[in-house]
Amino acid sequence: MMTDTTRRAARPVTEAAPAGPGPVPAPRRARLWRRVTPWLFLIAPLALLITFTYAPIVDMVAYSFTDWDGVSPELRYTGAGNYRELFTRPELFEVFFVSGYYLAASVVQIAGALYFATVLSFNVRFRNFFKGVLFFPYLINGVAIGFVFLYFFQDGGTLDSVLRLFGHDTDHAWLGTPESANVSLAGVSVWRYLGLNFVLFLGAIQSVPGELYEAAELDGASRWHQFRYIIAPGIRPILSLTVILSVSGSLSVFEIPYIMTGGATGTETFVIQTVKLAFQFNKTGLASAAAVVLLLIILAVTWVQRRLVPDDKVELV
Amino acid sequence: MTRRAASRVLVYLSLVLATLVVLLPLAVVFLTSLKTPKEMAEDSGALALPDDPFNLHNYVTAFQDGRMLSAFGNTAVILVAAIGGTVLIGSMTAYAIDRFTFRFKKLVVALFLVAALVPGVTTQVATFQIVNSFGMFDTLWAPIALYMGTDIVSIYIFLQFVRSIPISLDESARLEGANAFTIYRRIIFPLLKPAIATVVIVKGINVYNDFYIPFLYMPSEDLGVISTSLFRFKGPFGAHWETISAGTVLVILPTLAVFLLLQRFIYNGFMRGATK
Numbered sequence A: 001m002m003t004d005t006t007r008r009a010a011r012p013v014t015e016a017a018p019a020g021p022g023p024v025p026a027p028r029r030a031r032l033w034r035r036v037t038p039w040l041f042l043i044a045p046l047a048l049l050i051t052f053t054y055a056p057i058v059d060m061v062a063y064s065f066t067d068w069d070g071v072s073p074e075l076r077y078t079g080a081g082n083y084r085e086l087f088t089r090p091e092l093f094e095v096f097f098v099s100g101y102y103l104a105a106s107v108v109q110i111a112g113a114l115y116f117a118t119v120l121s122f123n124v125r126f127r128n129f130f131k132g133v134l135f136f137p138y139l140i141n142g143v144a145i146g147f148v149f150l151y152f153f154q155d156g157g158t159l160d161s162v163l164r165l166f167g168h169d170t171d172h173a174w175l176g177t178p179e180s181a182n183v184s185l186a187g188v189s190v191w192r193y194l195g196l197n198f199v200l201f202l203g204a205i206q207s208v209p210g211e212l213y214e215a216a217e218l219d220g221a222s223r224w225h226q227f228r229y230i231i232a233p234g235i236r237p238i239l240s241l242t243v244i245l246s247v248s249g250s251l252s253v254f255e256i257p258y259i260m261t262g263g264a265t266g267t268e269t270f271v272i273q274t275v276k277l278a279f280q281f282n283k284t285g286l287a288s289a290a291a292v293v294l295l296l297i298i299l300a301v302t303w304v305q306r307r308l309v310p311d312d313k314v315e316l317v
Numbered sequence B: 001m002t003r004r005a006a007s008r009v010l011v012y013l014s015l016v017l018a019t020l021v022v023l024l025p026l027a028v029v030f031l032t033s034l035k036t037p038k039e040m041a042e043d044s045g046a047l048a049l050p051d052d053p054f055n056l057h058n059y060v061t062a063f064q065d066g067r068m069l070s071a072f073g074n075t076a077v078i079l080v081a082a083i084g085g086t087v088l089i090g091s092m093t094a095y096a097i098d099r100f101t102f103r104f105k106k107l108v109v110a111l112f113l114v115a116a117l118v119p120g121v122t123t124q125v126a127t128f129q130i131v132n133s134f135g136m137f138d139t140l141w142a143p144i145a146l147y148m149g150t151d152i153v154s155i156y157i158f159l160q161f162v163r164s165i166p167i168s169l170d171e172s173a174r175l176e177g178a179n180a181f182t183i184y185r186r187i188i189f190p191l192l193k194p195a196i197a198t199v200v201i202v203k204g205i206n207v208y209n210d211f212y213i214p215f216l217y218m219p220s221e222d223l224g225v226i227s228t229s230l231f232r233f234k235g236p237f238g239a240h241w242e243t244i245s246a247g248t249v250l251v252i253l254p255t256l257a258v259f260l261l262l263q264r265f266i267y268n269g270f271m272r273g274a275t276k
Helices: A002-016 A028-063 A081-088 A095-121 A127-139 A142-153 A158-165 A178-206 A210-218 A223-234 A236-251 A255-260 A270-279 A284-308 B002-033 B037-042 B057-065 B068-099 B105-117 B120-133 B141-149 B152-164 B167-175 B180-191 B193-209 B212-217 B226-234 B241-275
Strands: none
Touching: A028 A284, A028 B068, A028 B105, A028 B120, A028 B141, A028 B180, A081 A284, A095 A127, A095 A178, A095 A223, A095 A236, A095 A270, A095 B002, A127 A178, A127 B002, A127 B241, A142 A158, A142 A178, A142 A255, A142 B002, A142 B226, A142 B241, A158 B002, A178 A223, A178 A236, A178 A255, A178 B002, A178 B241, A210 A223, A223 A236, A236 A284, A255 A270, A270 A284, A270 B120, A284 B105, A284 B120, B002 B241, B037 B241, B057 B068, B057 B241, B068 B105, B068 B141, B068 B152, B068 B180, B068 B193, B068 B226, B105 B152, B120 B141, B120 B212, B141 B193, B141 B212, B152 B193, B167 B180, B193 B241, B212 B226, B226 B241
């Protein structure tokens, strides 16, 4: 960077020399320099982007047509074999149904976040306290959350103790059956992520000018009408963004189930399965095919959302 | 009027209930972290108070046997390097994209835009091979490079800010003989402070909490970060919930402190980060 500066500083001298009669065309070196400058800023970011985002995608697609194990120098081209295996072996595709639990949970989560955002956008005592409490879980380390809830659902843990307090003695093993375990884990996911949705909704609601509420209040509009006609339109863009993030999030759940159950008792998700295929069973080819399928699904979902809700705010330049 | 009052009561009731749902699981873990193994064995129930509220013995165990100190050290190194890199990369990219016209600009912008849609978890199968081929596997470089190189959101945040800096500032500096690098260093970068604060906070919290990347790329115990070291509590401390709880509290405490100190910035940061 130092040498660049000095070279640039020296430029006016050389430029002054040919300054004879007539308009001077910008010297070639200066023009070249100007053309190169943006690339000097972009070279590192682009190199990282290509190395860690695009090269993996290309590689992944290539691996997905082979039987590579990730280690040996040998690999055989197997055509669409991995994809066929993925779609015909039910146990490989079944994991997608687990996403259904998280998808249902995200409906609860969005509804809850909307409710609390609406409520806390009005004058409520201890508003900041409630806001902080609702948001804080989102900031907590995922492994810590996993442990907190392992203890919560444990036999004789927090949940059982609370239920006993209300006279409901139970020895239900919350993480014991696939259905109960998935519902519990999806509940943890709501606990963790509701705060983010809530804060985003709250921000959108508060960016609606206050006079609108005052006018509505004067006209005798009920809380429901205020929500329906002022709040709802104000948060539509953020709501659609949240929906799309929830869908792709439900499809790529990993942390909570991996930390808490390791994917046991029917809680294995698609990403857990892919990680296991790739790094435990050395089936890089098959895992790549699975990852390609997931990537395509997520891109498709995003594309559908962009088509349904054209959002002009997302423009970059 | 009574209906309004009734609905007010219901609103407060729901808020108190939500507060309990959020805080109770955390509070119980805190209580557990103060109990002795003997108390745990007696099984007086998860909600029982510890006999000695100042029993920090489990924290000592967690810190020493759980290798939390080296975990905090590794996390700190990764945090500093990854955040510094992200700030540099993001601000340079934003400056180049916003202040220059050049060939293939549309393509470059599209590359960054599309990359934002690709969820990182899906491509790790192949990213792993690339990281491995660079010899970065099982070194601190793997997470640093990945955190630095795949953060599109911070580029968005910087872009918004660069755009709000008037171009006339660049121009007057250029008239005084400043070149593009001087302008970036002396004018743009210092004016990006609010954006830098946002990126540091959001990125910092994300890196501190990330589990997937260190788990995948740094299996050695010496390279444990907060998440992976805590995860390893599962094995040796098996059913010793008092120790696991202490480790959990140790991990949550810094987050709580940062949250209480920087609340306003954190809300704004995550709002900007998510809405791009």
